[in-house]
Amino acid sequence: MSGIERVDVAIIGGGMAGMSIAAELAELDSRLAERSEREPLRLTVLEREHQFGYHTTGRSVAALLESYGSPEVRALTRASRVILDAMGAESGTPLLRTRPLVWIAREDQLGLLNALLTGNPAVRGVDPAGARTLCPALRPEAIARAAVERTAQDVDVDGLLELYRTRAAAAGVRLRTAIGLESGEWTGDGWRLTTDRGELFAGRVVNAAGAWADAVARRLEVAPAGLTPLRRTVAVVGAPGVLPSWPLVLDVGDAFYFRPERGGLLVSPADETPSPPVDAAAAPADVELALERVRAATTLDLRTVRTSWAGLRTFAPDRNPVVGPDPRQEGFFWFAGQGGAGIQAAPALARLAAARLLGEEYEVPGLDPGSLSSGGRGQPAPA
Ligand SMILES: Cc1cc2nc3c(=O)[nH]c(=O)nc-3n(C[C@H](O)[C@H](O)[C@H](O)COP(=O)(O)OP(=O)(O)OC[C@H]3O[C@@H](n4cnc5c(N)ncnc54)[C@H](O)[C@@H]3O)c2cc1C
Structure with a gap:
């Protein structure tokens, strides 16, 4: 040889x-x-x-959420947070920037929200008014209760x-x-x-x-x-009135999420469509679904889709x-x-x-x- x-x-x-x-x-x-x-x-x-x-x-939404995923993923995320802080300090350029996370639940999702709050010290329960203080565009009738992770982060x-x-x-x-x-x-x-x-x-x-x-x-x-690759779609939409300081808002039933992005709103239907390993692309129907779900939960006037993309999140059983x-x-x-x-x-x-x-x-x-x-x-x- x-x-x-x-x-x-x-x-x-x-x-x-x-x-x-x-x-x-x-x-x-x-x-x-x-x-x-x-x-x-x-x-x-x-x-x-x-x-x-x-x-x-290159296609993630770049969030660090200590209340997200299995107990194993949460433990790994907590440990990673400490390392990310240290890496940022050492390099002179912070890798994390605080952006609170708000999990929202309708009346029929209160069981899911309670399960999330149980044994999850990163989050605490708030009433709909508390959630609307952070994101005033949330429709009062779309939330029965919420959970907030104040120290969630955007990752560079x-x-x-x-x-x-x-x-x-x-x-x-x-x-x-x-x-x-x-x-x-x-x-x-x-x-x-x-x-x-x-x-x-x-x-x-x-x-x-x-x-x-x-x-x-x-x-x-x-x-x-x-392993199964699951496609996830993201779009950035023009939306007047969005403030850059708003939180990441996640539906506790995993039907959608949104957050501010470059003067507009980043939205996702939180889709999980099985896919072969390919260079994934957003399907227009998935973008439309995201818009529909975010419109139902907010008072925002979602306008032109500026860009959209998709990526494959790959899971073991x-x-x-x-x-x-x-x-x-x-x-x-x-x-x-x-x-x-x-x-x-x-x-x-x-x-x-x-x-x-x-x-x-x-x-x-x-x-x-x-x-x-x-x-x-x-x-x-x-x-
Ligand atoms: C829309 C979306 C939102 C997300 N949001 C978040 C988030 O907020 N926070 C978070 O933590 N995670 C998030 N993720 C998940 C995160 O992006 C992934 O877990 C992570 O990027 C996976 O990295 P990877 O290196 O395993 O895969 P990849 O980045 O896909 O890298 C695998 C590489 O292997 C290469 N490769 C494959 N086969 C071969 C071969 N035969 N020879 C040589 N090279 C090969 C590919 O070209 C590819 O570049 C999100 C993902 C998506 C799609």
Whole structure:
């Protein structure tokens, strides 16, 4: 196999998942290598597109919500918040900006709101008047009760991805775009990988391919993790009277959300339409649905749709990230299924994944380390 480029770890995918694990892995490995006086690992990121973050990472609505998602996602988000604050302080450019979150519930959704408030210290219940103080455009008749997370945040997603890219590059990771993994064969001590730009030998593969993660597993003849990409649509609409300081408003039944965006209103029908892994695009019917639902909940005069887009949020059956070594295939590490939280949970997830890959401990307060599966159709990660 002489003449073929050799790396110790090839990370497939250059979105938030791939770039964050590249930076954390390289930095952790370099500390361990120095301590044990060995050579650091050679790492590379392979991204099929011409730019990093082109797919789901570039299409998020950039929120950090501690009351969102499963208990595992919430624990990862709380831990990530601390890291994001520190990263922003260190780089001199804050990555977070406070924007409160208001969960709204109609009379028939009070059970859902109560479930959200139970055991969720990030939120507190308020009456409709309290919700309307934050967002005066809410129709009084559309809310029976609400819950507010005052310390929710907007995340600078481009800034975060760029920080991880810079850190990975500084730590010696070879970052490549316009190179797609086509297939691979396990040789017993590593992978002989075929890309659309030639061959590569990698001791281990990290599957951070987002919506394509199961497809990447199949290309390497590894059993898929049962991941489903779900399309989500967003539009930005002209809407007179919107103030930039308004909160993010989320329907507790997950039927829509909205928040101010560049002088207009960002709206989503919170759709979850199963999709093959593709370059997702907004369907006009989904944009219309968002407008209809936001009109029903507010007094806003929603006018011209300025822009719209869609992205794929990819979920494992338990809706938690899939993080760890595949239980059946040596040299194959999962880092997928980030779903709707792959920005807000990225910093802690990347540290956890990097530690797992190098056999180190990393504790996330409130997270049972065995609760995240590592492929093999939902099996818990090896301890
Ligand atoms: C509308 C919307 C709103 C969202 N809002 C939020 C939010 O407010 N907060 C939050 O935390 N999260 C949010 N998310 C979710 C978040 O964006 C994702 O969880 C996260 O971006 C996933 O990152 P990723 O790196 O796994 O995937 P991606 O960014 O899609 O990266 C995967 C990469 O793998 C590459 N790839 C695939 N196959 C190959 C191959 N064979 N060879 C080489 N490269 C390959 C792809 O080209 C792609 O660039 C939202 C998502 C959407 C769509």
